[in-house]
Amino acid sequence: MRGRDFRLAYGATLLGLVFALWLGGVRSATVVAMLAVLEVALSFDNAVVNATVLRRFDERWQRLFLTVGILIAVFGMRLLIPLVVLVAATRQNPFHVLSSSVKDPNGYSHEILNVQPLIAAFGGVFLLMIFMDFFLSDHDQIWLPFFERRLAAFGERFKPLALEAFQVVGVVLFLGVAALTFGKEHQLGVPTAGVIGLVTYFTIKRLSDSAADKSESLAAAGSDTPPQGRQALMLFLYLEVLDASFSFDSVMGGFSVTVDIALFTIGLGIGAAYVRSLTVFLVRKKALDKYVYLEHGAYYSIGILAVLLLVEIGKDVPDWVASIAGTSMIVAAFVHSVVKARGESSAGADLPAAHS
Structure with missing residues (x-):
């Protein structure tokens, strides 16, 4: 991995650990390190999916994703959302919650469980829809034919609006059952x-479809120009919201480590910097073109995470389960991609050379 792509992450690590040592010594630095590792482990699929969108941008927008985007990711999702969760749980003003969570973090840990089902319902539904949107469509590359071809064939039976209506009805029925049973x-x-x-x-x-349509129309017209202006801004906003939705698992998992908002934000912020740098690295190395099943593995990981979040409406799921399950799909897709690439290279090398 090129150091240039990860300079932001290395800098965030150094500053974060120094600040954590200043706040609470080795213990606080250890907590921050645990949170950073948790964020990276739970958000690797985030980097892969982000890369599928980011590769449409030019280098200027990619730099914006690494600079302005990381500020949104850290201060928006990793600071604001945990604070909102604590405010909703305790029904106290944000300033009191912020100071109390730092002074007495253990006293707030049980309060988080009060709103965890709501966060799980929102994040689970959002990610489940992303999963279904991908696999109910036909793709040039197929990783697991038995599953993917059947889902794609099912999606082709319906017109887009009818398919969306079918999905909405199914999700709403599930939410109703969940509310009456394990989410009482x-x-x-x-x-x-x-x-x-x-x-x-x-x-x-x-919003993203509108931007994608514009990008495709440019390509059809013979232009390879990346989206600019309003189209680029919409795609950028989509990328930020997508990143935020992926962060629900690490945010909820982070609460199992600490509810000290300062340490929480530092640790997950460091992890977010690595995820951002990894996203740009995947784009610049064109890894998604080389490792053809990596995107599929990421969306399988999304599906697993969505199911686990929906289960968490009524029952707590250990953080390591989500981490191992999601990462294993990415690893399996990567290994299979490497095997496929080597097989194709060997086949190409065995072909007789053309004679002029």
């Missing part, structure tokens, strides 16, 4: 949070 403590909150997840998904999808 939040019978109104669980379906409401899930519906908000649905609305968020379709809103972002409409």
Whole structure:
């Protein structure tokens, strides 16, 4: 990996650990390191999926993703969302929650469980829709034919609006059952949070589809010009929301380590910097073209994560389960891609040379 691509991550690590040592010594630095590792482990699929969108941009927008985008990721998702969770759980003003979470983090740990089903419903539905949107469409590359061809064939039976309506009905029915069974403590909150997840998904999808259509029209006209202006901005916003939705697992997992907002933000912020740098690295090395099944593995990881989040509406799932399950799909897709690439190279080498 080129050091230039990871300079931001290395700098964030150094500054974060120094600040953590200043706040609470070795113990705080250890907590920050654990959170950073957790963020990277749970968000590797995030980097792969982000790269599929980021590769449409030119280098200027890629730099913007690494600079302005990381500020949004850290201060938006890794600071604001945990703070909102604590405010919702304790029903106290943000300033009191922020100071209390730093002074007495253990006193707030049980409060997080009160709103975890709502966060899980929102994040689970959003990610589940992303998973279905990918596999209900036909793709040139197929990794696991038995599963993917059947889902693609099912999706082809319906017109786009009918398919979306079918998905919405299915999700809403699930949310209703969840609220009446394993989400009894939040019978109104669980379906409401899930519906908000649905609305968020379709809103972002409409914006991204509009930008993608413009990009495809440019390509059809014989132009390789990356999206600019309004189209690039919409894709950039889509990328930020997508990154935020992927972060629900690491945010919820981070609460199992600490609810000290300062350490929380530093640790997950360091991890987010590595995820961002890895995204740009994948784009610049054109790894997604070389490792053809990597994108499929990432979307399988999304599906697993969505299911685990929906399970968390009623039952806590250990963080290591999500980490291992999601990462294993990425690793399997990577290994299979390498084997396929080597097989094709060997086949090409065995072909007789053409004579002029």
